[in-house]
Amino acid sequence: MENVSCEEALDYVFAIYEVSQKTFVAxxxxxxxxxHMIRGLKMIFSPxxxxxxxxxxxxEKIASEPAAAKRHRLFLEDRIEKLKDG
Incomplete structure (x- = not known):
């Protein structure tokens, strides 16, 4: 009876060890x-x-206004100057 109890306890310990080993490795x-993935994210998402x-x-291409808007703005600024002079 003592051997059966010892073997049963040993089986339980081995079962716990297997589960713990899998969890540890995971x-x-x-x-x-x-x-390693997070270390590289700093460079990817850093503006x-x-x-x-x-x-x-x-x-300049990203931040500048479209050429048509620039031409229209210059035209309007020129008209404002002419109206002020008049």
């Missing part, structure tokens, strides 16, 4: 993968890094 794998990497032409 947690370590997840932490390592997340750490400063993205803007600093753009060429001057690209920044």
């Amino acid at each position: 947690n370590i794998t997840t932490q390592v993968v997340e750490r 400063v890094a993205v803007v600093n990497g753009l060429s001057e032409f690209a920044v």
Whole structure:
């Protein structure tokens, strides 16, 4: 009877060990993968890094107004000057 109880207790310990081992391996794998993925996200989502990497032409193209709007604004400014002079 004593051997049966000891074997049963040993079986329970092995079962707990297997579950704990799988959980441990899964947690370590997840932490390592997340750490390496998150480390790279800072450069991907950083607006400063993205803007600093753009060429001057690209920044001007993104930030400038359309050519038609610029021509219309210059035309209106010229008309305002002419009306003030008149």
